[in-house]
Amino acid sequence: MPACIHELFVEFIVSVYHRHHHTYMHAFGIGLTGLVVALGYLMKQKNHHISLPLQLLLPRRFGITDSSFYVCGPALKDIKGKSPSLKFERRKKNTRPGILVRQLHIEEQLLRTSSENWCIINDGTNDPTIVMGFSGKPAELLEIESVLHDQVPVIRRFTGGGTVIVDHQTIFVTFICNKETVPDLQPYPRPIMSWSSSLYSKVFGGIGDFHLRENDYVFGNHKFGGNAQSITKNKWIHHTSFLWDFDVRNMAYLKLPKLAPAYRSARGHLDFICRLKDYMPRSTFIDKTVEAAGTQFSLRSLELEAVVTCSETEFRPSTRFLTNEELAAAAAAVSEQQLGLP
Amino acid sequence: MASGMLWASRAAACLRISVFHRGFSTVLKDLKYADSHEWVKVTGNAATIGITDHAQDHLGDVVYVELPEVGAAVKQGDSFGAVESVKATSDINSPVSGKVVEVNEELSNSPALVNSSPYEAGWIIKVEMNDAGELKNLMDSEKYSKFCEEEDSKH
Numbered sequence: 001m002p003a004c005i006h007e008l009f010v011e012f013i014v015s016v017y018h019r020h021h022h023t024y025m026h027a028f029g030i031g032l033t034g035l036v037v038a039l040g041y042l043m044k045q046k047n048h049h050i051s052l053p054l055q056l057l058l059p060r061r062f063g064i065t066d067s068s069f070y071v072c073g074p075a076l077k078d079i080k081g082k083s084p085s086l087k088f089e090r091r092k093k094n095t096r097p098g099i100l101v102r103q104l105h106i107e108e109q110l111l112r113t114s115s116e117n118w119c120i121i122n123d124g125t126n127d128p129t130i131v132m133g134f135s136g137k138p139a140e141l142l143e144i145e146s147v148l149h150d151q152v153p154v155i156r157r158f159t160g161g162g163t164v165i166v167d168h169q170t171i172f173v174t175f176i177c178n179k180e181t182v183p184d185l186q187p188y189p190r191p192i193m194s195w196s197s198s199l200y201s202k203v204f205g206g207i208g209d210f211h212l213r214e215n216d217y218v219f220g221n222h223k224f225g226g227n228a229q230s231i232t233k234n235k236w237i238h239h240t241s242f243l244w245d246f247d248v249r250n251m252a253y254l255k256l257p258k259l260a261p262a263y264r265s266a267r268g269h270l271d272f273i274c275r276l277k278d279y280m281p282r283s284t285f286i287d288k289t290v291e292a293a294g295t296q297f298s299l300r301s302l303e304l305e306a307v308v309t310c311s312e313t314e315f316r317p318s319t320r321f322l323t324n325e326e327l328a329a330a331a332a333a334v335s336e337q338q339l340g341l342p
Numbered sequence: 343m344a345s346g347m348l349w350a351s352r353a354a355a356c357l358r359i360s361v362f363h364r365g366f367s368t369v370l371k372d373l374k375y376a377d378s379h380e381w382v383k384v385t386g387n388a389a390t391i392g393i394t395d396h397a398q399d400h401l402g403d404v405v406y407v408e409l410p411e412v413g414a415a416v417k418q419g420d421s422f423g424a425v426e427s428v429k430a431t432s433d434i435n436s437p438v439s440g441k442v443v444e445v446n447e448e449l450s451n452s453p454a455l456v457n458s459s460p461y462e463a464g465w466i467i468k469v470e471m472n473d474a475g476e477l478k479n480l481m482d483s484e485k486y487s488k489f490c491e492e493e494d495s496k497h
Binding site: 133134135158159160161162184186188189190192193215227228229230231232233259 | 378400401402405406408419421424426427428429430431432433435493494496
């Protein structure tokens with residue numbers, strides 16, 4: 001059972017963002033599992049322009065010497081007389097892979113129970129963690145023996161798509177929207193994917209021959225961003241893991257997937273992927289993502305207490321860790337199959 | 343040309359098929375439809391449920407279907423399972439309330455049946471309905487065809 005947000009996120013820190021010298025400091029100590037900086041604007045959809053000041057929220061500290069800050073700009077966009085609102089959460093790096101599961105739980109809960117639109121940007125998790133899609137089969141996708149030997153955590157998430165191995169270098173960006181929010185967007189996989197690529201085209205602005213290629217974000221024909229979605233009756237979520245940098249050794253835990261995009265052309269992991277850091281500074285990428293979102297949504301701040309807390313609803317998320325027993329059983333089943341055993 | 347088209351519409355009537363004037367999504371006459379693009383075929387108290395041709399066309403190649411347990415309760419408008427296609431999981435919502443009496447196990451090995459035969463071999467669950475009155479909340483084939491047309495023309 002996931003902990004409440006107020007337990008998970010005990011500090012709510014925003015300080016002034018200075019373009020030229022902001023830093024990220026070390027993640028939380030014992031008992032503290034992450035930060036949420038929840039920023040968003042709740043705008044009624046009215047046919048008038050409102051000018052909002054830059055809003056700052058002062059930190060409440062619990063003896064932790066780290067800081068993370070986020071600036072929310074009052075980007076009010078009058079789109080056909082309506083201003084869809086978007087709430088931003090920027091989460092600090094966390095210390096345990098369990099936090100990634102909790103983030104996915106929160107995303108799943110926001111998708112299923114919140115009526116707001118959200119953007120969540122997370123700065124990665126410290127330990128390498130394998131994240132499989134909804135229907136991923138471990139025996140087909142993972143080098144299970146190595147995974148078990150090295151005790152690499154494996155998560156099955158609630159969205160579709162493939163398998164990634166994420167670490168402190170990864171940047172996660174998530175959009176959760178009501179289906180009417182983006183004008184003229186049909187709530188199906190391909191239109192949403194196309195919408196997302198047009199947003200990120202504003203971020204990259206022609207850098208590195210960025211484009212969407214068969215559901216991946218690429219520079220040229222090298223993948224640096226993996227996408228996944230979940231679509232309900234009234235909302236959709238589109239989240240992306242961006243390969244800021246990666247440790248080549250971690251790629252060894254993943255097999256070549258059977259269902260690979262055609263443009264991969266059977267290339268191994270290292271020939272197929274590239275590093276976002278070779279194209280853009282990290283802070284620039286995050287700033288430009290916020291800026292791009294601001295061209296389509298109005299951003300608004302809200303109180304931490306207004307964020308949904310897991311234990312206050314009956315919602316049960318489906319994202320979870322796979323146990324060692326499950327992984328071992330999957331490996332054993334494949335071995336039996338290969339030996340022709342029943 | 344005119345006689346050819348007349349023959350085609352007579353054949354379509356015999357086969358209980360009505361076709362969009364644009365012609366790329368099939369809607370069957372005897373079924374009822376939900377606005378979330380599921381169909382239901384009712385015989386007495388028994389309902390067979392799947393997703394429509396419009397839905398499978400927009401979702402793309404289905405690679406996995408999450409089925410409920412036999413015996414599970416379903417409620418009109420609520421999700422009972424999901425299909426995975428491309429990079430997305432998409433909820434399947436029940437057009438009627440009742441109890442699941444059978445699931446299409448074939449979909450575990452051949453999820454693409456949802457694409458190739460959405461109204462026949464690609465059925466997803468069978469339900470024993472507990473409130474036939476709910477059917478009035480659903481669309482007939484003509485209304486559903488118009489609904490899909492309006493949806494597609496808006497985007």
